Amino acid sequence: MPTYEYHCFKCKKNFSIYVSVEEHKKHPHPKCPKCKDSSVKQLFKSISVITSKKS
Numbered sequence: 001m002p003t004y005e006y007h008c009f010k011c012k013k014n015f016s017i018y019v020s021v022e023e024h025k026k027h028p029h030p031k032c033p034k035c036k037d038s039s040v041k042q043l044f045k046s047i048s049v050i051t052s053k054k055s
């Protein structure tokens with residue numbers, strides 16, 4: 001399962017959640033585990049995209 005990184009606007013903390021792609025599609029905006037607020041945005045830095053660069 002991939003790890004999704006989020007930034008919470010309320011407490012200004014980053015957090016990561018570890019859910020399946022299916023679950024993430026169902027709940028693209030999870031609640032912050034710290035302040036339980038859902039004003040979060042997803043960060044894409046930690047998603048490891050496996051690309052095979054064959055030139």
Ligand SMILES: [Zn+2]
Nearest residue numbers: 008011032035
């Ligand atoms: Zn928060």
